[in-house]
Amino acid sequence: MASKDLVCGVWPVIEALRAGANVEKILLRREAGGDGIKEIRQLALDRGIPWQPVPVEKLDRLTKTEHQGVIALICQVEEQDLDEVITRAYELGETPLIIALDSVTDVRNLGAIARSAECFGAHALLVPKQGTARLGEDAVKSSAGALVRKPVCRVSRLTDGLRRAKDQGTRIVALSEKGAKALDEADLKGPLVVVMGAEDVGISDPVLRMADELVRIPMVGSIGSLNVSVATGIVLHAVLRQRTT
Secondary structure (H helix, E strand, C coil), X not given: CCHHHXXXXXXXXXXXXXXXXXXXXXXXXXXXXXXXXXXXXXXXXXXXXXXXXXXXXXXXXXXXXXXXXXXXXXXXXCECCHHHHHHHHHXXXXXXXXXXXXXXXXXHHHXXXXXXXXXXXXXXXXXXXXXXXXXXXXXXHHCCCHHHCCCEEEECXXXXXXXXXXXXXXXXXEECCCCCEEHHHCCCCCCEEEEEEECCCECCHHHHHHCCEEEECCCCCCCCCCCHHHHHHHXXXXXXXXXXX
């Protein structure tokens, strides 16, 4: 991990939080205590930044710098508000298209999805603050720079973000092998949020229950699933094709 992705040490992390740095997550040594750690936890709570207790060995692996039991992971991608992104699309006369990712934890997949989102005209990525691949330098490189051009909206819970998107008039379409309708049969023309899940476990049940429609990609091979970034590219191409023909 690049050094600019990290802020190490109790007081440097406090100062970063006070200054409004784009902190993605805070890692704290298990059983770490003291006034500085208490302040970090409170500042993180105030800003809605997740923190996680970890073994000291994990902190040691991340940096050779003295970390004092605390490391802040810095997001290299500027966050944007979901409601503002959707509203701006409407104001420009465009049909909103958001890609929501449920527990996609592989940095390369996230980068590739962002690249497809840029190529096929999606307006933003919607991701939860926890259980998602890091939005650091590696993700930006994997996206060929798309992550610095494509808005990323982070929410505490994906279901909350989907509810907000519905309030803005979008339909929720989830890609699932359980889908009764094939992708080429689905209506993808209106304001849309496309939900993609992790390759190993797919989309979680609470998120599936929010979907207006479940669709599947027809396949004939013996392997029953696609890499999530490949699947996202197929879906986005289908959306673009419907909207331009």
